Amino acid sequence: MAHGTLRVTDPAPGVRLLTIHRPQALNALNPQVLRELMQALADASGDASVRALLLTGAGEKAFVAGADIAAMRAMSALEGREFAVQGHALMRALEMAPFPAIALVNGYALGGGCELALACDFIVASEKAVFGQPEVGLGIVPGFGGTQRLTRLVGKGMAVELCTTGRQVKADEALRIGLVNHVVAPAALLDKGLELAGQIAQKAPVAVKLAKHLVQRGQDMDLANANAFEADVFGVAFGTDDRVEGMGAFLEKRKAEFRGR
Ligand code: DAK
Numbered sequence: 001m002a003h004g005t006l007r008v009t010d011p012a013p014g015v016r017l018l019t020i021h022r023p024q025a026l027n028a029l030n031p032q033v034l035r036e037l038m039q040a041l042a043d044a045s046g047d048a049s050v051r052a053l054l055l056t057g058a059g060e061k062a063f064v065a066g067a068d069i070a071a072m073r074a075m076s077a078l079e080g081r082e083f084a085v086q087g088h089a090l091m092r093a094l095e096m097a098p099f100p101a102i103a104l105v106n107g108y109a110l111g112g113g114c115e116l117a118l119a120c121d122f123i124v125a126s127e128k129a130v131f132g133q134p135e136v137g138l139g140i141v142p143g144f145g146g147t148q149r150l151t152r153l154v155g156k157g158m159a160v161e162l163c164t165t166g167r168q169v170k171a172d173e174a175l176r177i178g179l180v181n182h183v184v185a186p187a188a189l190l191d192k193g194l195e196l197a198g199q200i201a202q203k204a205p206v207a208v209k210l211a212k213h214l215v216q217r218g219q220d221m222d223l224a225n226a227n228a229f230e231a232d233v234f235g236v237a238f239g240t241d242d243r244v245e246g247m248g249a250f251l252e253k254r255k256a257e258f259r260g261r
Contacts, residue, residue, distance in 0.1 A: 006036045007058070008043075012194050014051035014201035016044045019058050026065035027057040029112045031079075033068075034086045041093050048260065051205060052197035053097065055120055056104040057113075060186070063105040063129070064113025069138070087112065087144040091119035095216050098209045100200055104193045105129040106186065110168075115144035118153065121212060123179065124193055125171045126186040131179060132168040152219060154179055204242035205260035 007019040018040050020027040027033075044050045057063040067083075075083060094101045094116075103109075103117035105125045110132045117123050117131070133142050133150065141147065142163060151159040154177045162169065174180045184192045200208055210233050218226035237243055241261040249256035 004036065005030075005033045006040055008040050010050075011054075011190070012198060012201075014049060015054060015194060015197040016047075016050045016052075017054045017056070017190075017193075018044075019056050020064060021058040023059040023061075025068060025070075026062035026108060027059070027113070028065050028068035028071075029087070029116070030068040030071040031083055031086060034083070034090050038086070038090050038093060041090070041097060044099070045093075045097050048205075050099055051201035051208070052099050053101040054104055054190075054193045054197055055094075055101060055116070056106055056189070056193075060107065060128075062108040062113070063103070064110075064116055065108045066111030066113050066134070067144075084143060087115075091115065091145050091149075094119045095121075096213075100197075100208070100212050102193055102196060104189050105131070105180070106189055110134055111142070111146075112144050115142060115146040115149065118146060118149040119144070121216070122181045123174075124182045124184065124189065124196065125174055125180040126189045127171050127183060128186050129171040129174065129180070129183070130168050131174050132166060133163045134166040134168075136164060137166045150179075204240070204246055204256070204258045206240050206242055207237050207246075210237055 005020065005022050007021050009017045011017050018037065020033060022028060022033065044053055101120040103120035103123045105117050105123055107128050108130050109117045111134055114131050114133055133146050135142050147159065147163055150162065158177055169179065171183045175183045182192060214230055214233055218229060221229060242258045245258060246256045
């Protein structure tokens with residue numbers, strides 16, 4: 001399916017692929033892109049057959065080169081506020097989606113593009129990926145949660161360095177500092193995403209969803225409360241048919257057939 005700035009496909013069973021498609025502006029985020037991403041995410045979240053989401057950018061050069069600077073320059077204060085609300089809602093929706101969302105970063109992921117990747121559950125990069133928060137060079141600060149999500153992922157020192165210098169980070173350094181989980185050749189990026197999404201799609205659906213939410217929501221809790229939350233959610237997983245099937249299949253030495261119940 002094609003929205004104006006988005007390509008939506010299902011390249012493998014259980015896998016939804018969203019490709020931001022504004023190559024003439026290096027896939028920069030304008031209000032239309034945010035709106036269409038939000039709609040596509042809502043569609044995927046309401047579709048129980050979607051088990052994992054891949055998010056990438058069209059073309060060879062960019063994942064997303066940031067928020068659209070031309071669009072932002074023309075915004076009134078009220079439009080700027082609306083853009084901020086839209087962006088935060090999208091980032092939150094990715095985190096709360098009922099399936100893991102994997103950013104496949106194929107090139108530049110700058111500013112809002114880096115923040116979009118950070119809002120996914122994890123990032124896989126091509127060797128051509130470049131990350132950065134260049135906002136201070138434009139007289140602004142990261143505005144879609146970048147200061148907070150970057151800090152949680154790479155730690156305070158590196159986050160402050162990157163957000164105050166605007167320094168760009170290439171794929172090998174991104175791997176070293178824990179910003180991305182894997183780096184692969186550009187031609188292998190989609191296949192790596194499909195491999196990981198395929199592994200997720202084979203596991204028990206409810207357990208996958210719960211595991212993602214435990215990590216996402218637990219990171220904002222203190223350890224004692226997060227562990228108590230985990231114990232409660234463990235109890236929920238224990239009550240599923242899939243738990244009975246998964247343990248039974250192991251003991252009977254056969255492949256489990258999960259039904260998401
Ligand atoms: N916005 C609009 N157009 C962009 C763009 C962007 N972010 N990035 C690139 N383009 C356009 C270029 O203008 C150019 O258009 P034409 O001149 O061909 O019409 C085309 O894409 C190709 O770009 P270049 O010719 O510049 O390509 P190069 O290979 O020479 O350079 C580059 C690639 C990625 C290094 C360079 O394009 C670049 O530096 N781009 C800007 C990167 C940047 O500063 N990004 C951060 C933007 S600030 C907010 C929340 C969040 C944000 C804002 C508000 N609120 C809460 C309200 C986020 C802010 C940002 O992301």
